Amino acid sequence: MMLERQRILVVDDERINRKLLSELLEVHHDVVVAKSGEQALERMQADTGIDLILLDVMMPGMSGHDVLRRLKGNDATKDVPVIFITSLNSVDDEEIGLDLGAADYIIKPFHPGIVRLRVENHLRFVRQRKMLETLAGRDCLTEIDNRRRFEEVLEREWRRAGRGTGPMSLAILDVDYFKQYNDHYGHARGDQALKAVAKALSGGPHRSTDFVARYGGEEFVMLFPGTGAAGARELAETVRRAVETLCIPHEYSAIAPHLTVSIGGATSEDFQAPALALVEAADSMLYRAKAEGRNRVVWLA
Ligand SMILES: [Mg+2]
Structure with a gap:
């Protein structure tokens, strides 16, 4: 079966990380990038088709944690899964991230194969959720009946x-x-x-x-x-x-x-x-x- 391309937002203040993650994921998906938390929120405001977010925690200005809080506080973005990708590697940090509502947590330096598999897992959940909405008679984009x-x-x-x-x-x-x-x-x-x-x-x-x-x-x-x-x-x-x-x-x-x-x-x-x-x-x-x-x-x- 041909799968519709899904759209991933990669948020990281370091160019090299944005580049590595984009190259890794754009084979099968559409990838858009943001350099800061502020830019990520702007992007989410403008683009309702984002299926998954890979979010760095440590960024100058708005941190990844702040970004996630804002996303969860907005009806339009609260259901978009967010994977933290971070060099904060203590168990406490992981707990904070998951407690804020992150779908998953990946520690830098990341292993490309693991990132890809975790991303695929979450994208599969997104497709399943959309399918359920379709069965329930909803159009996912416009939120009117289908x-x-x-x-x-x-x-x-x-x-x-x-x-x-x-x-x-x-x-x-x-x-x-x-x-x-x-x-x-x-x-x-x-x-x-x-x-x-x-x-x-x-x-x-x-x-x-x-x-x-x-x-x-x-x-x-x-x-x-x-x-x-x-x-x-x-x-x-x-x-x-x-x-x-x-x-x-x-x-x-x-x-x-x-x-x-x-x-x-x-x-x-x-x-x-x-x-x-x-x-x-x-x-x-x-x-x-x-x-x-x-x-x-x-x-x-
Ligand atoms: Mg960073």
């Missing part, structure tokens, strides 16, 4: 609608020129943009019965049970405007100086057909929205 949950909700609502609860509308949303965004601004900024879009969607004008999920990549879905075409289209338009209003700069978009989305939608009143038919209808409208110039809502008339 495609799996969407498919469950769609089936359930489709059966309900079949018992006469009215029409059902579905919209699929795609971020315009997202590949160019990632290519030019990097995956960390790309992840942030997706989170912002997810927030705009889930904080939108919806009623409690409406449902939004990340469908995959830069695609999202919105389900409006009991809502006809005119009402749902209006809600989709509000979402499109809400993303525009975020004013996330996108210099590499061919249609606007900021990030925009295209939305395709469809409405069904016939629940004998499989629910998938509605998804396919919305998807073909999305295709049309793209073809007609993007940054718009196209609804199946």
Whole structure:
């Protein structure tokens, strides 16, 4: 099985250590480095895709212990495993580190083989945790529901609608020129943009019965049970405007100086057909929205 590359942050004030650890780990993973505790925290703020941190303890300015305390005090970073890598080699130091919440403790001078194996162990835990979240219906990045949950909700609502609860509308949303965004601004900024879009969607004008999920990549879905075409289209338009209003700069978009989305939608009143038919209808409208110039809502008339 092809494993997705995981991202490791190496924090050490000494260049030689950053170099050795990077060279050791970048064969199988993406490695980013920070020279100080302050820089490490900045990086964690900007990059939500870090899976594991190798953290030096003795650094001028903010120590590794301080960095870990700050990470644990922040909901966005408290679950990222941290391995201390340090020349403090007394048992007491190790206990302090683990007590602060470190996942592991490696003593310098380190043995490359051991570092690699310990890192792999922790990265495996991270993958398992993400898999559990996926099974539970959560999208790990945006923290809204995922495609799996969407498919469950769609089936359930489709059966309900079949018992006469009215029409059902579905919209699929795609971020315009997202590949160019990632290519030019990097995956960390790309992840942030997706989170912002997810927030705009889930904080939108919806009623409690409406449902939004990340469908995959830069695609999202919105389900409006009991809502006809005119009402749902209006809600989709509000979402499109809400993303525009975020004013996330996108210099590499061919249609606007900021990030925009295209939305395709469809409405069904016939629940004998499989629910998938509605998804396919919305998807073909999305295709049309793209073809007609993007940054718009196209609804199946
Ligand atoms: Mg040091």
